[in-house]
């Protein structure tokens with residue numbers, strides 16, 4: 287069978303696009319509905335991540351399919367059709383094409399508006415289409431669901447048309463879209479299924495060594511990979527003391543102050559499986575030695591998180607300046623921690639398949655000599 291369409295039948299590439307997209311839509315509907323019904327948990331995360339990746343694949347395939355259609359002659363509709371049947375066939379095909387774009391785009395906007403970045407089979411992350419917005423998210427949830435119903439109705443109409451052509455009008459419409467030999471939909475389905483799928487608390491003041499945290503200008507944030515996409519959060523309340531001369535650095539974090547930007551996710555992360563903030567409300571880093579490193583310094587000490595203490599070394603840079611007549615110190619850097627070392631991720635969350643083990647902590651502390659506060 288030729289790759290290109292002829293006036294009599296669809297070429298192999300057009301057929302490939304058609305049946306692959308059909309198979310993907312079936313899987314997609316099953317994943318979408320399953321994802322909707324599952325309670326918040328690892329399984330829901332995995333199902334929806336796969337749903338998003340396949341949805342984006344459909345978006346790409348639909349674009350390629352249209353491009354290929356534009357480069358090819360399209361077999362004209364059968365001549366035995368009445369005008370209203372021709373109109374109905376055109377209407378159905380155009381609606382299907384529109385839905386093939388609208389479904390993934392509304393899904394993608396939905397995820398972006400919720401603040402959940404989208405990745406393609408954990409391989410690379412896609413940009414957010416819109417900034418975070420609760421109103422837009424709600425609107426997209428309804429639109430995505432309404433479009434799913436519209437797609438189901440249109441496909442039913444489309445299948446009814448194909449069956450009518452084959453069994454009632456007994457013309458070639460269905461045959462010319464069917465691949466030769468035994469290349470079945472199941473094969474396409476099989477192919478698809480094998481696809482990879484702190485801000486500081488204002489005004490906190492700690493007595494003691496030389497430098498303490500200055501007001502609300504500091505930040506403590508973290509990023510981690512979830513379903514292939516980089517997610518972030520921040521810790522809003524912490525205190526820090528730094529004594530460069532004695533080589534002491536201490537940071538105490540109020541774990542109840544973390545914010546993922548999503549209340550549902552905050553509840554999950556604060557719970558027993560993750561930070562268990564009721565049991566372990568504080569996390570603490572204490573450095574007992576500061577050493578000069580190739581670029582900047584290293585704070586050598588221990589981190590206690592979720593009741594577990596580990597020895598760690600954190601690289602950082604330190605500089606001082608005079609701002610509006612008073613000395614200010616800037617301490618910043620980042621370090622990668624393994625969440626499982628601290629028991630963050632119990633039960634089903636112990637797996638790193640969907641939520642990575644590495645968590646990058648970024649800190650930017652603005653400090654001032656304590657006596658000048």
Ligand code: HEM
Pocket residue numbers: 311314315318319321322334337338339340341342344386389390391392393394395396397404427430431432434437
């Ligand atoms: C052709 C492509 C797609 C089809 C046919 C499809 C279909 C569906 C269906 C049937 C549902 C369950 C009912 C509903 O709430 O809408 C659903 C849910 C969902 N879809 Fe899609 N979808 C597609 C693409 C996407 C894409 C590309 C994304 C994101 C990047 C996405 C994200 C979601 C999410 C997050 C839900 C759960 C909604 C909720 O929690 O209420 N979908 N989808």
Ligand code: HEM
Pocket residue numbers: 304307308311312355360361362363364379380382383441444445448449459460461462463
């Ligand atoms: C999710 C399901 C489906 C979608 C999204 C879909 C989409 C489409 C689209 C957009 C076209 C127009 C092709 C063009 O003009 O470029 C088309 C053609 C066609 N589809 Fe489907 N389809 C689906 C399922 C099916 C099924 C299950 C059958 C068979 C029972 C079928 C049989 C056909 C046939 C025979 C044609 C060719 C019509 C002609 O030659 O005039 N489709 N499909």
